[in-house]
Amino acid sequence: MGTAISLDLADDLPADRLHELAEDVFGWLREVDARFSTYRADSEVCRFGRGELLLSEASADLRLVLERCADLWGATDGFFDAYATGRLDPSGYVKGWAAQVASDRLLAAGAANHCLNAGGDVRVRGRSSSGRPWRIGVRHPWEETATCLILTGTDLAVATSGVYERGHHVLDPRRGTPGRGLRSVTVVGPDLGVADAYATAAVAMGVAGIGWLDRLPGHRHAVVTDDGRCLHSTNLPLE
Structure with a gap:
């Protein structure tokens, strides 16, 4: 997935069971990478983006992701846009979604105590x-x-x-230029895929994203601006 992924399983389970659970998680994430990588020309998402694959021929996961991205486009007034770069790239949702699914599977398998970190997206x-x-x-x-x-x-x-690693790379889809004003946006909510998309959308909005986050129901946030201010929700679960 182009990023480091770590898993901490904290349940008191036999070592072979913990190993099996971990293998299931990383197997799923490898499957997601093969299907959704924008760096692999043979990935399903790239083939679909080039028109080589019809929607009716796409996997259930790809159809689900496309549907969720369309919903998020509406929920963010168009600032989360899987086509912002001119080609299909749902990465701003997929990484968080994949980790959320992995966490849900762990919970269903009896591993109720865990931490999954996918490149800074944490469940x-x-x-x-x-x-x-x-x-x-x-x-x-x-x-x-x-x-x-x-x-x-x-x-x-x-x-x-x-923007601290790749610079101002998140595009404002309306202008076709990178959003400016926010150095870092953290969103806390019940679903990691949605939180991932909302954080991306806020960066694209620039300073206007602060007010949008303030009005966002069911989520909390922390923002660091380009000029060094740190602003956050009053009910953010800080240590």
Whole structure:
């Protein structure tokens, strides 16, 4: 998926069972990468984007992702747009969605205590092996080895979209130019795919994204602006 992925299984289960659960998670993520990678010419999403694959021929997962992206386009007033670059790229939803599905599968399999981190998109459930709520560090947007916030909780989906690694690369679909004003956006909600898309949309909006996030029901957020201000929801689960 073009990013580092880590999994912490905190349930007191036999080692072979933990290994089996981990293999299931990484097997699923490899499947998602093969299907949705925009870097692989033979991936399903690239073939569909080039018109080589009809919607009726697409997998159930691709059809689901396209439907969700269309819904998110409407929910964000067009600022989350899988076609913002001129070609199909649903990555701003897929990474969070894939991790959310993996977490749901772990829960259904009896692994109620886990933390899955897919390149800064984090889904936690239950408690860590210490018995305490999980602690989630939000990367400092100027200092690579530092955090600017630490969140804590037992059931959180935390997605962060930022410009600190690739520069201002998230396009404002209306103007066709990168959104400006927000260095980092973190969204906390019940579903990691949706939180991922909302964080991407807010970066595309620029400073206007702050007011939009304030009005977003069922979600909390933290924002670091290009000029170094840190703003966040009053009920953000901070340590």
